[in-house]
Amino acid sequence: MNQWLDERLHISRLNDKFLRKAFPVHHSFFLGEITLFALVILILSGILLTFTYEPSTKLVDGVPAAYASILKINSMPFGDMLRRIHHWSANIMVGAAVIHMFRIYFSGAFKRPREINWWVGFLLLIFSALTAVTGYCLPYDQFAFATLKVIYGITSSVPFIGGWLAELFFAGAFPGEGIISRFYGYHIMLLPGILLGLTAVHMLLMIKQKHTQPGYAAKIAYKKIVGVPLSTQQSIIMIILFVLMTAIIVLFSAFIPVHPVEVYGPPSNSTPAIKPDWYLLWIFGILAIMPPEFIHLPEDPTLITPTQQALATLFNPEFIGAMLIPGLILAPVMLAPLLDRGKENLYYAENPTEHPKRLALGLAWCALMIVLSVAGYKPEIQTAFENARGVAEMGAEAASAAKIQIENQVKMMLYAAIVVFPIIIYILTFGIVRMIKNSRESDAREMKAFQEMLAREAEQGHGHGGHGGHGRAHGHDD
Amino acid sequence: MSDEKLPKSEISRRKFVTGALGVTAGVGVLSLASVVGALKPAKRPPTAEQKPPAAGDVLVHAGDTNKGQPIKVSELKPDGQMIKAWPKGEVVKDQNDNNLLVLFRYPEGTLKEPTKMEDTAQGIVVYGGICQHLGCQVNLKDDGSLLCPCHSGSYDPKAGGEVIGGPPPRPLPQLPIEIKDDQIVVKSYYVRPRYGESVSDWQANRAEAEKGGA
Numbered sequence: 001m002n003q004w005l006d007e008r009l010h011i012s013r014l015n016d017k018f019l020r021k022a023f024p025v026h027h028s029f030f031l032g033e034i035t036l037f038a039l040v041i042l043i044l045s046g047i048l049l050t051f052t053y054e055p056s057t058k059l060v061d062g063v064p065a066a067y068a069s070i071l072k073i074n075s076m077p078f079g080d081m082l083r084r085i086h087h088w089s090a091n092i093m094v095g096a097a098v099i100h101m102f103r104i105y106f107s108g109a110f111k112r113p114r115e116i117n118w119w120v121g122f123l124l125l126i127f128s129a130l131t132a133v134t135g136y137c138l139p140y141d142q143f144a145f146a147t148l149k150v151i152y153g154i155t156s157s158v159p160f161i162g163g164w165l166a167e168l169f170f171a172g173a174f175p176g177e178g179i180i181s182r183f184y185g186y187h188i189m190l191l192p193g194i195l196l197g198l199t200a201v202h203m204l205l206m207i208k209q210k211h212t213q214p215g216y217a218a219k220i221a222y223k224k225i226v227g228v229p230l231s232t233q234q235s236i237i238m239i240i241l242f243v244l245m246t247a248i249i250v251l252f253s254a255f256i257p258v259h260p261v262e263v264y265g266p267p268s269n270s271t272p273a274i275k276p277d278w279y280l281l282w283i284f285g286i287l288a289i290m291p292p293e294f295i296h297l298p299e300d301p302t303l304i305t306p307t308q309q310a311l312a313t314l315f316n317p318e319f320i321g322a323m324l325i326p327g328l329i330l331a332p333v334m335l336a337p338l339l340d341r342g343k344e345n346l347y348y349a350e351n352p353t354e355h356p357k358r359l360a361l362g363l364a365w366c367a368l369m370i371v372l373s374v375a376g377y378k379p380e381i382q383t384a385f386e387n388a389r390g391v392a393e394m395g396a397e398a399a400s401a402a403k404i405q406i407e408n409q410v411k412m413m414l415y416a417a418i419v420v421f422p423i424i425i426y427i428l429t430f431g432i433v434r435m436i437k438n439s440r441e442s443d444a445r446e447m448k449a450f451q452e453m454l455a456r457e458a459e460q461g462h463g464h465g466g467h468g469g470h471g472r473a474h475g476h477d478d
Numbered sequence: 479m480s481d482e483k484l485p486k487s488e489i490s491r492r493k494f495v496t497g498a499l500g501v502t503a504g505v506g507v508l509s510l511a512s513v514v515g516a517l518k519p520a521k522r523p524p525t526a527e528q529k530p531p532a533a534g535d536v537l538v539h540a541g542d543t544n545k546g547q548p549i550k551v552s553e554l555k556p557d558g559q560m561i562k563a564w565p566k567g568e569v570v571k572d573q574n575d576n577n578l579l580v581l582f583r584y585p586e587g588t589l590k591e592p593t594k595m596e597d598t599a600q601g602i603v604v605y606g607g608i609c610q611h612l613g614c615q616v617n618l619k620d621d622g623s624l625l626c627p628c629h630s631g632s633y634d635p636k637a638g639g640e641v642i643g644g645p646p647p648r649p650l651p652q653l654p655i656e657i658k659d660d661q662i663v664v665k666s667y668y669v670r671p672r673y674g675e676s677v678s679d680w681q682a683n684r685a686e687a688e689k690g691g692a
Contacts, residue, residue, distance in 0.1 A: 146614050149575075150628055153612035153674075164518070172519040174613075174674075175575070269540050269562050269578050269607075271615045273627040287612075288629045293647045301670055301677045309677070317645060318612065379630040382643075392621075399621065400634070400642065407643040 022227035023234040026214040031100035038093035045086040055184035063266040066140035084253035108350035109212040115337035117205045131191040141264040157318035212349045285375030290317040356433035364422035371417045527573035531565035532687040535664040538566045554583040560618040580607035593638040597654030605650040606672040
């Protein structure tokens with residue numbers, strides 16, 4: 001059969017070009033594959049979900065059709081399971097993509113000649129997050145309603161063109177009748193199409209440019225591609241990884257529920273406390289600690305001058321907090337390849353400790369993200385402080401004063417942490433790496449001195465051993 | 479070279495193809511732009527259920543059990559509990575979630591500045607129930623303050639809906655009310671723009687609402 005196919009499709013040429021591609025053997029190289037397999041599981045489970053989901057806000061038995069269809073999916077055999085698998089895979093996909101990006105960054109694999117693939121990967125992460133957000137609006141429960149309203153508000157906060165943009169993306173003023181079918185289109189056609197296209201580019205570039213080689217490859221065969229071929233060794237590993245991953249996701253889905261829509265209920269007039277998924281918590285945190293306004297407007301709305309109004313529209317905290325600052329935080333990530341001044345092509349993955357500045361900057365950036373995500377828990381932190389100070393037992397006046405004071409303190413602490421925590425992490429990383437480097441160098445120096453001494457001893461024969469021992473002890477004190 | 483044979487005024491084949499491609503691409507993109515424009519539906523005037531509150535509207539319960547029934551003053555305890563309400567003109571205006579109102583009744587003398595006292599009645603004060611930050615519905619906390627579940631904006635309903643924490647840019651809009659026949663009736667439009675309302679919209683809506691009855 002192979003020959004029959006080969007005569008018609010020239011499979012052997014495909015084999016030479018793609019199926020023999022060498023894959024380096026290193027566990028950290030599985031992260032990209034995990035991301036890809038999560039996408040495959042997402043598409044498969046997503047297709048099954050579309051068979052029953054109804055993208056409409058029309059009322060069915062008093063609740064929107066979209067919400068009713070989710071309840072229907074939940075009541076089907078393994079229906080709730082299917083939703084959980086879809087949701088868990090989404091979390092795992094974003095998580096694996098983030099860790100994959102860390103691996104690429106810390107090992108320097110983003111450097112010349114792989115800058116383009118770094119940018120494609122960056123876009124993939126952004127579009128994954130967008131796909132996820134459009135996805136969790138679809139059940140159209142109270143959580144989705146509040147989420148949609150918030151992102152509608154953020155879109156409208158773009159200076160001057162915001163209102164127009166929001167109506168364009170959300171099918172009219174909120175909540176327009178077409179909002180769910182519009183988001184369904186984004187979630188199952190537009191964004192997955194973009195994701196698949198970018199993934200194809202990502203793969204082809206990787207095949208064209210080859211993986212960065214892990215360090216051990218240099219010792220085996222310098223400047224040669226070392227690894228196992230896709231067919232058949234790597235493909236077996238891939239199949240095992242895929243099956244194992246699916247099994248783990250199914251196991252998670254069986255025992256850990258995600259987003260129980262019945263708890264939130266259909267859109268109603270009461271919103272429970274909501275937080276976005278973990279990978280958007282940092283933006284949520286920024287919004288929670290933004291100052292209320294940058295341009296002070298007069299109390300009486302009729303006294304607001306057009307200039308004040310224009311300035312307030314331009315410098316509004318929602319736009320700055322949800323778009324400008326996140327953009328400024330993400331920009332250096334995207335620009336990372338341009339900040340590297342190396343002129344040589346990179347063959348081998350670098351040891352992070354040999355690039356202390358890059359390592360420290362990366363970890364400081366992570367520290368910033370963690371602080372901002374913690375800021376998303378501001379109300380919980382405030383409540384903890386209020387309980388610690390016993391605000392409940394105070395009189396009404398004292399209590400409200402104490403609360404305002406606690407809020408300001410928590411805010412100030414978070415502001416300080418945003419500046420201080422990344423700096424501490426930077427200095428700490430730098431110090432530790434310097435220590436590692438120093439001890440490595442002094443080890444090498446001692447080893448060299450010791451060997452020289454041995455050589456000298458061998459040359460001069462006996463009698464000078466005591467002297468050499470002194471020299472060694474001296475080396476240790478350094 | 480074939481080009482040399484051409485008279486000077488004639489364009490070369492390459493130039494023609496490039497030009498034709500450019501024109502086709504331009505027309506194509508332009509026609510696509512019209513499709514993108516159509517993604518934004520035309521603005522329709524609000525239906526009766528979507529119109530903002532107006533003078534003369536009666537406040538009705540927004541809860542599940544007694545939805546649509548007028549709120550009776552005699553049944554309100556002055557305990558500071560939050561009651562969610564919709565304004566009702568000829569119909570209940572519950573098809574615009576920004577219309578959601580929250581109502582509190584406090585013992586006489588609890589309300590303080592900057593509450594507009596002339597717009598309250600018998601310790602009853604009414605606000606728009608939508609957070610001024612990004613439009614979520616506010617919740618009542620145990621301590622009697624209001625907390626937005628989205629980005630933790632908080633307000634003091636005893637003091638004119640003043641912002642006492644978090645990112646909201648301005649206080650909750652108080653809705654002036656009066657009491658007629660044991661029912662709570664809207665006296666005039668919100669004292670300041672509600673969530674998502676520009677100052678000019680607010681002025682236009684206020685003028686509309688003063689006419690009442692709509």
